[in-house]
Amino acid sequence: MTEAFIEVAIIFVKVVVLGFILFSLPLPLTWLERKIAGHIQVRLGPFRVGPHGVLQPFADMVKMLFKEDVIPEQADRLLFRFAPIVSMVPIFMVFVAIPFGESWTIPYINKEVTLYVADMNVGLLYILAISGVAVYGIILGGWASNSKYALLGGLRSSAQMISYEVALTFACIGVVMLASSLNLIDIVRAQTGGVTNWNVFYLPVGPVWFVIFFIAGLAEINRIPFDLPEDEGTLAAGFHVEYSGIRFAYFMLAEYIAMVSMSVLAVILFFGGWDDPTGLGWLPPIVWFLLKVGFFVYLFMWIRFTLPRYRYDQLMTIGWKILIPLSLLNILVTGWMII
């Protein structure tokens, strides 16, 4: 009985710690994003609040919390309130299945705990499925606002999601074929033992998997160059044009956490997870993992301030006429290589 109780307590603690980290993660990320934007565009970025503007996110948070919560007169009040939560919850649920390492022994009490909440044998599918649910927040938010810009944003988002989810999943199939498992821990274990074992260096198909995955991932989380649902130029701010205050903050929170989850997935699927590329073991695996994830988060921000946005027809052409046929071909080639 006590054994089971301790297990349940450990899971509970893990979920609370993970939730706390995820909730506070957007604070440094917004600061970083604006700072990186500043330096890429040869200006300083936030500089006034605190040294180098590090307290800017807190100022923003206070602003968001005290801003008037506007609900448009003609909006569908129920769905309008519901939508930000729908976009946020699935992104948090994704992290239940993500492994951050093998296990860790708590000092002093010598209790070994695993660095994941749930070890699912369908982990990868679970993540792809649940992260796809988040799009409902955008669609319903866009519809409930009862504004044409928001509705167009929601429609764009649903079409974009459907198109790119296919390519994203097909890119993952190659990895699944190689590890012959849908379990993320098995996928990482199959890549241990040096850089050459990482899936991204499984020549010649590995780099192609990764490029397809990365492009489709950019589109899935609505980042530039695929942020058509919130295209400022033509849609004002797209699906969240009517949102203000804390509800707007929920959408932003979801977007940042989605970016982190996509980076984590890229690292686990293609860059060996917590595998040490030097093979010397002078840094603990979790540090390697976080370094790799950090690199991808930086890459997402770098791309955002480097590339222009695609037109909508270009978006559809890339998805359906380039990425999907390429990924099908890639699955075929991978099959030959494995046999």
Add this chain to the structure above:
Amino acid sequence: MFEELLFIFFSATAIGSALGVVLMRNPVYCAVSLVVCLFQVAGLFMLLRSPFLAVVQVFIYVGAVMVLFLFAIMLLDMKQIRYERLFSARGWVPYAVVAGIAIEFVAVIYGGGMDALMKVGATKAVDVKTFGRVLFTEYLFPFEVISLLLLVAMVGAIVMVKRSRG
């Protein structure tokens, strides 16, 4: 005990939200209600020890099919007047269809059509490997038939769109 409670919760919510799909007037609310219903079915699959089916349920139905449904509903921009015309099937036809499906279900279940399926799962977790093997050996023919059916539907949809464009 705990599982039974979960079962009752999932099924009650599934039935409630399914009723919502049929009874609510606003099509967007109907679609949201259907999403809720499909999630409950995923939960039921989980209770039947088939995490794969549960996840696929969410992936395909919630993640793709319902997004398309919502897309279509919003694109058609249905205002109050049109609801009536679309959703008023009078007379005996709908009742006959529902009754026919119900009789068919009862006949299949009591006629032993589900016996083989009932034996497979429910006692231990079905992992992806077993599932895939069974699908591509024992149930290969039904699998291929379904694939063909989907292909036909896809081609049909494209043909219809092409024709309407002239």
